[in-house]
Amino acid sequence: MKTRTTTQLVPHTVDGKTRMIPINVDAPAPPRDWDHLVLNGVTGIAAVVLTASVVWSTASIGDLLGRAVIGPAAYGAAIVFDLAWIACMAVEWLARYDEERAALPRKAGNVALVVAMLAIGVHGKVSGFWEVGIVGALVSGLAKGLWTVVLRHQTPLLDERTRAWIRGELADAGAGLALIPVRRQLQRAQAQMDAERSALGPGADHGSADPDRTDESTDDPDAEIFELHPGAVTTKDAVRIAWDAAIRDEDAVIRYVAKATGRAPSPDTVRRYLRALRVGA
Incomplete structure (x- = not known):
């Protein structure tokens, strides 16, 4: 029987610490295809x-x-x-x-x-x-x-049902890929609207994207919404708050910083703070 030399990883323990090390072993050679x-x-x-x-x-x-x-x-x-x-x-x-x-x-x-x-x-x-x-x-x-x-x-030969199943899988994957640029456009548009509202001042907000439900008091703050005081925090502080809130998308962080500081931040500055936080993490 023909054999060939192959490399395998085997455990080896020294001083109570085990590592996988490569060794050469002779294994049966497969038949020629x-x-x-x-x-x-x-x-x-x-x-x-x-x-x-x-x-x-x-x-x-x-x-x-x-x-x-x-x-x-x-x-x-x-x-x-x-x-x-x-x-x-x-x-x-x-x-x-x-x-x-x-x-x-x-x-x-x-x-x-x-x-x-x-x-x-x-x-x-x-x-x-x-x-x-x-x-x-x-x-x-x-x-x-x-x-x-x-x-x-x-x-490969595929029956019609299998082809239909593959087309469905490809359609789902294509829909997911198509949503990526759409979400980016929505995020950019939302960031521009937030920056515009911040620049015009608090009186420019004529409505709420998430109004209180009928069973809630209009005087009580929503427990899941953080109250923002524009100008009370710096750009660096706002980026840190967004990072601690598990916000990793750059566009989303920029929108949050604009709300928190009351002005549109420099995207380069926000990215620089995010890079520093990633390195620190």
Whole structure:
């Protein structure tokens, strides 16, 4: 049986203190995974074919465009023809778990491939070698076809219910990500309103965002609300109070400091105090 040397962590105690230390041990070697080796080989072949296709199409289309513009501009534009369908193919692979989302990049990639093949064919005709143009165009078609086969082989087969479940999970994650910039906009807007109210003075507040309930006395202060006295504390003190209240969001701290001090603080100053508190924590 074949073995291989591997490293394992084992406990070792010295003077009553135990640490995990690495040691080399001989373990049975797993059998060779021929399927994985073959797949790696096919992927390598596809990469070589793709590289040859890009080089050929860039040289061919670049020579065609070079008849009208300078060489660097011609070849720079020529490589776009292949990069377009390659990028679409990559996006199609990223959307492999959702057929609906993968349909658009697949169609766009096919259109981009046809455009590139037509450009190569036109170059062959203009150069007087139409047969070379046809064969050269087929190089790009074979490259994309080979990659399509490789990527489809690695795409897992999922039933419709599983795909629907995955779409639901992605939708929930997308909704959470979409709420991040929305919350930031709301926080910035709230900070601007708080700063405006503080600048106009106490008489500018014409209402309450959280009015007393009908079962509470309007004369009694809310037990969960801290009464603020603008100007009674400094910016540093207000940042410290917000930190002690477990407020970590910078925008929320800035709003609290504006309320506590009665003026809009400098965001850089608030961030500097927060950094000092984080280091101290």
